[in-house]
Amino acid sequence: MSTTESSSNFDNLEQMSIQQLLQNINQEDASVPKAVQQAIPQIEALVKEIVPKMKDGGRLFYIGAGTSGRLGILDASEIPPTYGMPHDRVIGLIAGGDGAIRKAVEFAEDDEQQAWKDMEVYDINKGDVVIGIAASGTTPYVIGGVKKANEQGLVTGCITCNADSALAAEAKFPIEAIVGPEFVTGSTRMKAGTAQKLVLNMISTSVMIQLGRVKGNKMVDMQLSNNKLVDRGTRMLMDELSISREEAEKLLKKHGSVRKVIDNVR
Template structure:
């Protein structure tokens, strides 16, 4: 059977420009509601991938995301949120985009068309079998991503992918594919919409589950978060007040002294 990109098929809606603002908004929302259902169907695949990621991270490995355009930006977004949220190193989860950092803000023409560039980008980080690489591509056909995973496979590096088309070339290359079939976009081919939303949800699930498994959450709190602004300092203070049943003044003093919620809890409980 020929591979068909459902993400490129014609929208289920016609004459969008003739719709009222209210109609456009409601119809976009109607389509968006189908995305979590598509992601739910992929949970067994997500679980299989996370089960491979966690042991690697525990042994000192890293998680890489590679992608182009919107997919690449979503990977970078997820990776960049891990250090402030969970207090991990900037080098634990790394997002790479075709075209380099300049492509984060502005499209770099034809950057995604090289099958060699992703491996070159990964090689700059001394990629090894201790690491895991996830290729992100809504279409499942991006040469940059496919080429990168092919080289990883040849070098004994575990590969996964996140795509939104069934039986895509990418899903056939990845050892642990995650496929969330969201169907045609509201605006035909605009895969930053439903496909992008599905990718974001899956990335959230992968990184959050991995961080919980690495012990970076206590109860349901981000006890290792970086206290990088007033809002987060206040959140950390309230965590201590709740966890230790102490006054705000005492919590603020503990946080100021130990610079970290987890460390403050340990110090207080040990009487130090």
């Protein structure tokens, strides 16, 4: 039996008090960063492949089903507002299509051919990278997509939470974050999902930094899409250029981004 499907370290959950439930869930969650830490060499190897591809104009595709697919879409959707990248540079796809983001689509993950069909809509090519996300490492939609990407000469990676899975065997650069049994047996939206989110954060953040989308520790290319972000950009300029809030606001309004202000003022 796979680790993600093995029996919880706890039993008789319905007999626990609310406090006990929360403490025990938290206890289990505490093991997740350690599992991700063990996978850092694997994460590093994949990031080193992604960066030059994206520098040359390539794209990053995430493919997954259920929670795994939703996590990929979440990470992809946050790249444009955070780093000012076009929406078509990091793309998240989920088995069953966009409708599956909110509501599960029965048996969508069992179609081994569909992921590649979904990627072909975007004219996927050898310049792109595909990362399959599946806690179990057995999802046909994901395995089929990675396998076809390999056949077409693309760089492939994966994020899974079982050792020696079929998905990891297909991916050229597998990442295995082995978090152990879930608090509720088989509920991989818990520890496995948390591990996948952490790994996705590490991949996309390190790639964006390597692509020059961060200056110092600031998101200088972020989209100014709400008042909070305009305020953040204003404070960045006040700090970076040692100017007043009034002047920073004026420059930000004129140039439209923190980076453009810095590049034009200095």
